[in-house]
Amino acid sequence: MNENAKSREHDISQPLDRLNPDERMKAESDFLRGTIGSGLGDKITGAVPDASDVKLMKFHGIYQQDDRDLxxxxxxxxLEPAYQFMIRVRLPGGVCSTAQWLKLDELARAHGGETLRLTTRQTFQFHWVLKDRLRPLIQGLHEALLDTIAACGDDSRGVMCTVDPACSSMHAEVAALAKRVSDHVIPRTRGYHEIWYGEERVATSEQEEPFYGRTYMPRKFKIGFALPPSNDIDVYAQDLGFIAIGDKTGLRGFNVAIGGGMGRTDKAPQTYPRLADVIGFVTADRLLDCAEAVMGVQRDYGDRKDRQRARFKYTIDDKGLDWIKxxxxxxxxxPFETARPFHFDSNGDRFGWVKTEDGRWHFTxxxxxxxxxxxxxxxxxxxxRIHHGAFRLTPNQNLIIAGVAEEDKAAIEAVLDEYRLTEQAASVIRRNSIACVAFPTCGLAMAESERYLPGLITKIEAMLGQKGLADEPITIRMSGCPNGCSRPYIAEIGLTGRAPGKYNLYLGGGFHGQRLNRMICENVGEEAILGALDQAFTKYANERENGERFGDFCIRAGMVREVTEGRLFNES
Structure with missing residues (x-):
């Protein structure tokens, strides 16, 4: 990205003392270097001692955390907290080679508590990494041609891409474009290479970040590519979404959607989730120009005084969609061309073996x-160790063993059987569930999520079975706080943490991510959650129409009012 720095209004027209402290911190960071290098060498503490460095490390894909159980x-x-770090890998489109998987496995066993976490943005997170293990882990990733640049921070986050095997005829082309966009929009600072790879510093200037400048983006910026009819990436939850449009001859281009975002703050009605608006169509050759233009608008006009209102969704609502377009x-x-017709029918995954038109098998x-x-x-x-294809991480935290040749399928099946990986008694609702990490590692968590949702689903499964709804696909998502990393506000059932054991309960989201839900219970425990769901399921079992989705029914039956736009989300 090389847009002239003079277009960055936030760098030339707003005195730093009028901006929020994070903007000043970024501007004075020497392009994300800060004093991270010296902080890593401090043997007295398990933390990075400078608070500004803790924030800057997010741009390097690293969160400082501590074990909240202790x-x-x-x-x-x-004693000081049991400090450790989370490291997030940049993995455009969720595509991972077998060699990379083996390296990730090795690093997880050596430095990451013998566990990997697949995220809702199609990448890997390492948890439980100690400070003196950060450099060895990141250097190990580098050996596998992986990095953690811009996996967090006020920049373009990891770029997503649909991985549904049924879309594989265009998947390779769109996945390649997703990687190209990811490589195009990451920060250019050499500070990452100096701190983590030990490279020598060379002379730098303002041109070290020709697009981002000294203060980068106002907040994180999320990009995703969707291939209809699968909306597995939840394209309407992205700041910038590209919806692939093709025909018998192949990929024609993309419908462009802008302004999605899930984060909100409880008791702050000026914050809300928002779905992206489709504003037009661009051909594939204009893709990078479009991405750069959209990001440039947010870079220059996003709110740099109030971080709660700094996401692109608020810039659009404040300025007006027509003006932004x-x-x-x-x-x-x-100009944009008129948006092309498309449709989505799901945002989930297809489990088990699927054979695609190229003769390859894919196991989800x-x-x-x-x-x-x-x-x-x-x-x-x-x-x-035996697979000759690749792995694809899905936006629903599942894994596709992709591109299995006919002659290799039996060998893969034998390993699946040996390790009992196919012996899953997962119900339909469990397979349509997502949870963020929350306790014990996330510093923002207010309530459990990953550790609690499985047990809650067991109780919901029994309830659904009693009402004859066991085979009905219903999306359920839980986050340990209102920030919405699991995209709960577009689920048919959404839960966000308020305090230990307490959650907000939302109903009425769209089955394929096309509609926001609405809160029906605030700050309640399990008994109230199950009671409300029992009433809703009973009504659904008795009054639903043929083929009617649970979220659609909740609105038609008057259990919740439809949310027509994000600004109305917090209305009672």
Whole structure:
């Protein structure tokens, strides 16, 4: 990205003392270097001692955390928290080679508590990494041609791409474009290479970040590519979504959707989730120009005083969609074409074996909440040693063993059987569930999520079975806080943490991510959650129409009012 720095209004027209502290921190960071290098060498503490460095490390894909299960006990013993780090890998489109998988497995066993976490944005997270293990782990990733650049921070996050095997005829082309966009929009600072790879610093100037400048983006910026009819990436939850449009001759281009985002803050009605608006169509050759123009508008006009209102969705609502669209077109030097017809029918995964038109087999493996450890870790390592295709991480925290040749299928099946990876009694609702990590590692968590949702689903499964709804696909998502990493606000059943054991309950989202839900219970425990769901399921079982989805029924039956736009989400 090389747009002239003079277009960055936030760099030339707003004095830093009028901006929020994070903007000043970025501007004074020496392009994300800060004092991270010296902080890593501090042997007195398990933390990075400078608070600004902790924030800057997010741009390097690293979150400083501590074991919250031990926090109170260590405080009583007058010990510092049990600091450790989460590292997130940049993996455009969720495509991973078998060699890369084996390296990730090796690093997880050596430095990451013998576990990998598959995320809702199609990448890997390492948890439980100690400070002195950060450089060895990142250097190990580098050996596998992987990095963690821009996996967090105020920049373009990991770029997503549909992985549904049924879309594989165009998948390779769109996945390649997703990687090209990812490589195009990451920060250019050489600070990452100096700190983590030990490279020498060369002379730098303002041109070290020709697009981002000194203060990068106002907040994180998320991009995703969807291939209809699968909306597995939840394209309407992206700041910038590209919806692939093709015909018998192949890929024609993309419908462009802008302004999605899930994060909100409880008791702050000026914050809300929002679905993206489709504003037009671009041909594939204009893709990079479009991405750069959209990001440039948000870079220049996003709120840099109030971080709660700094996401692109608020910029659009404050400026107006028509104005934003016109500004994007001005920067592209061409108008959008009229959006092309498309349709989505799901945002879930197809499990088991699927054969595609190229004669290849793909096996989608259910991985509850994306946690890979124990026999599952061992079994996938065994598969990676014999598999000649690739792995694809799905946006629903599952894994596709992709591109299996006919002659190799039996060998893969034998390993799946040996490690009992196919012996899954996962119900339909469990397979349509997502949870964020939450406790004990996430510093933002207010309530359990990954550790709690499986048990809650067991109770919901019994309820559905009693009402004859066991085979009805219903999406359910849980986050340990209102930030919405599991995209709960577009689920048919959404739960967000408020305090230990307490959640907000939402109903009425769209089955394939096309509609926001609405809160029906605030700050309630399990008994109230199950009671509300029991009433809703009973009504659904008795009054639903043929083929009617649960979320659609909740609105038609008057259990919740439809949310027509994000700004109305918090209305009672």
């Amino acid at each position: 926090r109170d006990e260590r405080r009583r013993q007058k 016109g500004e994007i077109e001005r920067r592209m030097s061409a 493996l259910f991985i509850e909440n994306g946690r890979v450890s124990g026999p599952l870790l061992d079994g996938l390592r065994a598969i990676a």
